[in-house]
Amino acid sequence: MKRVAGVKANYLLEAGDSYHVQDKNQRLEPYIVLIVSPINKRIALFLRDLFLKARKFLHCDGVDLYRKALRYLGLNQAHRVIALIITDKPDDHQSLSDNNIPLWKETILNFQQIYQEANAEDIKNNIFPANLTVITLFKHKNGKMKDSEIEALEREFQQLQEEIAINRLPCESEEELQTAVNDTVIGSVVTKFKQSENLRKYERKRNQKLAKAKKIIKDAYLKQLQGESS
Secondary structure: OOOOOOOOOEEEEOOOOEEEEOOOOEEEEEEEEEEEEHHHHHHHHHHHHHHHOOOOOEEEEEEEEHHHHHHHHOOOHHHEEEEEEOOOOOOOOOEEEOOOOOOHHHHHHHHHHHHHHHHHHHHHHOOOOOOOOEEEEOOOOOHHHHHHHHHHHHHHHHHHHHHHOOOOEEEEEEHHHHHHEEEEEEEHHHHHHHHHHHHHHHHHHHHHHHHHHHHHHHHHHHHHHHHHHH
């Protein structure tokens, strides 16, 4: 599937320090929850405390249109997106991409693909879910969305979920949205990653101690041989 070339993104919330992942020489920035919504700033502020709680591992970014989310795929941080939050109905929801696919669907398909490629090892080790997490809330749009329109959106996302098995969590209120982010993204993914990271650090320290002990034994043995030869 064709990915769209990138432009500079507008960060909403920086969440803090980078962290070690695979070895002591490799550092990555925190994982990202990308909000796609006409009210992405409102949602980001609403969830601010949750993201600060996971500051070393997670932050959020936001765009108001699907085409901006697709441009995001061209940025270096795209591989760090582990969840999408989609609310209301961006104006380009039904616009078609160069692949003749509605932009909302192409956005999810692309982020699903890059998520699975970037996190293959952690998915294999049961640290991350097998599929991208997509949290939806269709209630606002300044009161302009009819119930029938919201129901149609829900059906579209449900059908896509059945087609590609995304991990979709539909919410009916901002409180449910907050709970979904806290339980699924922070409480599950980030917690598992922290546990895995602690284990990696322990194994790294253990290996360092073993290597040091072996060197001490080797040096003592060499000194003993030198003493005997003299």
